[in-house]
Amino acid sequence: MAEILVLVDHTDGVVRKPTLELLTLARRLGEPSAVFLGRDADSATEALGRYGAHKVYVVDAPEVDELLVTPAVDALTQIAENTGPAAILLPSNPDGKETAARVALRLESGLITDAVDIVAGEGDPVTEQSAFAATYQVTAHVTRGIPVITVKPNAAAPKPAPVTPETEKWDVTFGPASAAAKVLSRSPRERGDRPELTEADVVVSGGRGVNGAENFAVIERVADTLGAAVGASRAAVDAGWYPHSHQVGQTGTQVSPQLYLAAGISGAIQHRAGMQTSKTIVAVNKDQDAPIFELADYGVVGDLFQVLPQLVEEIERRRS
Amino acid sequence: MKIVVCVKHVPDATADRTFTEEGRTDRESVDSLLSELDEYAVEQALRIAESDVDAEISYLTVGPDDAKDALRKALAMGGDSATHVSDEDIEGSDAFGTSLVLARAIERLGFDLVLCGMASTDGTMGVVPALLAERLGVPAVTHVEELTVEDGTVTGRREGDSATVRVQGALPAVVSVTDRSGDARYPSFKGIMAAKKKPLETLDLADLGIDAGQVGRAGARSAVDSATRRPPRSKGEIVADDGSGGVGLAAFLTAKKFA
Numbered sequence: 135m136a137e138i139l140v141l142v143d144h145t146d147g148v149v150r151k152p153t154l155e156l157l158t159l160a161r162r163l164g165e166p167s168a169v170f171l172g173r174d175a176d177s178a179t180e181a182l183g184r185y186g187a188h189k190v191y192v193v194d195a196p197e198v199d200e201l202l203v204t205p206a207v208d209a210l211t212q213i214a215e216n217t218g219p220a221a222i223l224l225p226s227n228p229d230g231k232e233t234a235a236r237v238a239l240r241l242e243s244g245l246i247t248d249a250v251d252i253v254a255g256e257g258d259p260v261t262e263q264s265a266f267a268a269t270y271q272v273t274a275h276v277t278r279g280i281p282v283i284t285v286k287p288n289a290a291a292p293k294p295a296p297v298t299p300e301t302e303k304w305d306v307t308f309g310p311a312s313a314a315a316k317v318l319s320r321s322p323r324e325r326g327d328r329p330e331l332t333e334a335d336v337v338v339s340g341g342r343g344v345n346g347a348e349n350f351a352v353i354e355r356v357a358d359t360l361g362a363a364v365g366a367s368r369a370a371v372d373a374g375w376y377p378h379s380h381q382v383g384q385t386g387t388q389v390s391p392q393l394y395l396a397a398g399i400s401g402a403i404q405h406r407a408g409m410q411t412s413k414t415i416v417a418v419n420k421d422q423d424a425p426i427f428e429l430a431d432y433g434v435v436g437d438l439f440q441v442l443p444q445l446v447e448e449i450e451r452r453r454s
Numbered sequence: 455m456k457i458v459v460c461v462k463h464v465p466d467a468t469a470d471r472t473f474t475e476e477g478r479t480d481r482e483s484v485d486s487l488l489s490e491l492d493e494y495a496v497e498q499a500l501r502i503a504e505s506d507v508d509a510e511i512s513y514l515t516v517g518p519d520d521a522k523d524a525l526r527k528a529l530a531m532g533g534d535s536a537t538h539v540s541d542e543d544i545e546g547s548d549a550f551g552t553s554l555v556l557a558r559a560i561e562r563l564g565f566d567l568v569l570c571g572m573a574s575t576d577g578t579m580g581v582v583p584a585l586l587a588e589r590l591g592v593p594a595v596t597h598v599e600e601l602t603v604e605d606g607t608v609t610g611r612r613e614g615d616s617a618t619v620r621v622q623g624a625l626p627a628v629v630s631v632t633d634r635s636g637d638a639r640y641p642s643f644k645g646i647m648a649a650k651k652k653p654l655e656t657l658d659l660a661d662l663g664i665d666a667g668q669v670g671r672a673g674a675r676s677a678v679d680s681a682t683r684r685p686p687r688s689k690g691e692i693v694a695d696d697g698s699g700g701v702g703l704a705a706f707l708t709a710k711k712f713a
Contacts, residue, residue, distance in 0.1 A: 202596075203596075231579065232596060236584055239585055239588050240588075247580075248579070270682065271681075278675040315621045323616055323617055360707075379613060384578070393710070393712045407467075422692075427692050430692065431691075437695065440695060442700065443700065448703075452708060452713070
């Protein structure tokens, strides 16, 4: 069966959910092999095998931590040149996209970024993407070389398919460090108990209508009741009410959860571009003409400070 | 220091953008303008020039005739000169073709620093800066929201999904900035008038020694099979809060198994 390379996104050996989604998608195209860069491969191997990685190529070298992006490019290119995979899949985050582009350039292959679905075509895989603030659905395929594809989080639900992976250590020849950006420091973001924005099944976001940093507690309470991640519109972030890492929108994080609850968000085009592919959209806004209601499967025209606490109370009442 | 800022003329992101039947961006149906995300790169170049009297800023774009408008807008914000690469054979280029044209033009201009926006607001791939660095063989300090240039290096802060990373590259380098890097200035009337007198050079593929087969549709490495408008979301249930809005919402979420 054709080999499909999947670049593993992990933090200290803890495999992140988008990688499990990639492995699930890769199984539609062939037999997935994971490419793991860094230490702690042992702890990741079990998770990778559980989602169908037959092989785990391990690249453990100091360059992986010291340089930005280029070590992954060297590794993937050299592994691909030696193994001739039928496709290479990477996560659609800035590092993943840049790695993908450079790998494709070196392999003289085509590239598709931000796929929201992949199916095996007659020849090369066929991808689906969203374009123009998710108003268009585009299908495409690579016409040259090994298809290199980056996939957005939540493109597929991870489905286990347990195998015991074979581990293979790779000695990669790294390109000159002078042609790379050096990593001076990495400060992992403090992770609370809430799910990560990109990975969450449910996202609850607040906007201008929240009217103050302290009021975000109302949004957080709903998020915690629903087991959701907290998002914020650019207006709320620019006002300093919530950290930029939580910004949902064209230039922030683009999310595609099962449920998106927008509170006090009018729904400017830039925000819609970041959440329009959510499966179910719910909006609470005082302004009945807010564009967000055009997208909403359910909307409440009202004061979020009345509606949201009542929502939490009612959910808790129903649960007890 | 020689700074080249890559800018793109794109269909207005707030307008209703469409694809042509061939699956390419329809540039006729809506007005185009300088990509908002590139304005942040222009702003950073101007800030560097304000602290370095020897800095010289030139803008570079690839595109049809009206792409010059993006260069004029950038020149109106500040900077010294502009280069427009235009050639029929470039039409339909993917990121590889575009980055080849940009890289050859940048080599011709000479550079210490190439500044780009994090992505264009039309294609939104965000890969051209990395491809430029790869083609030029220089460090890529990408996706940064804070930038300092000193002692022959560029240092930036990059917010990843799980960590804040400080990165540094030796000049010459390619840098891409996010929309968090600092608000872009508006062109002044004086700036708009001055822009008309600044040099604007137009080049074609032959000037850059690029064969037509390397770019455009001929050189593209992927193809669009279909581009269809997403059906509008069916109108949902919108209720006015009569004092029980939260209860109704809870019922909806419960019915959908979210609560």
